[in-house]
Amino acid sequence: MKVKIPKEIRLLTHTYKIRSSSKETRASGAMALSRHLHQDIIIDKATMPRSEYEQAFFHEVLHVIERHFSMNFTDEDIDRLAEGLVAILFDCLGIELDWSQIKEE
């Protein structure tokens, strides 16, 4: 089953834009970013392999959940949770992500 990644995701009252910008991720030195002040999640579709930006996307989504549910994980815990989530969604449920709405800026 294909699931289209929307341009925005909403968690509780918070709406985060989903963007792709290799320029911004590189400038920050990160593979992906979640910025609570700007309410966006930025991945790098342009230069990263698909498996990496998909894992990075879930990593950032988990940071958003962590923030708004007042949890406190290490970044390594977030990575492990993201890998676990990806394994369940992709390998067990057969979900594929459709990134066609998220254009590199």
Ligand SMILES: [Zn+2]
């Ligand atoms: Zn992180």
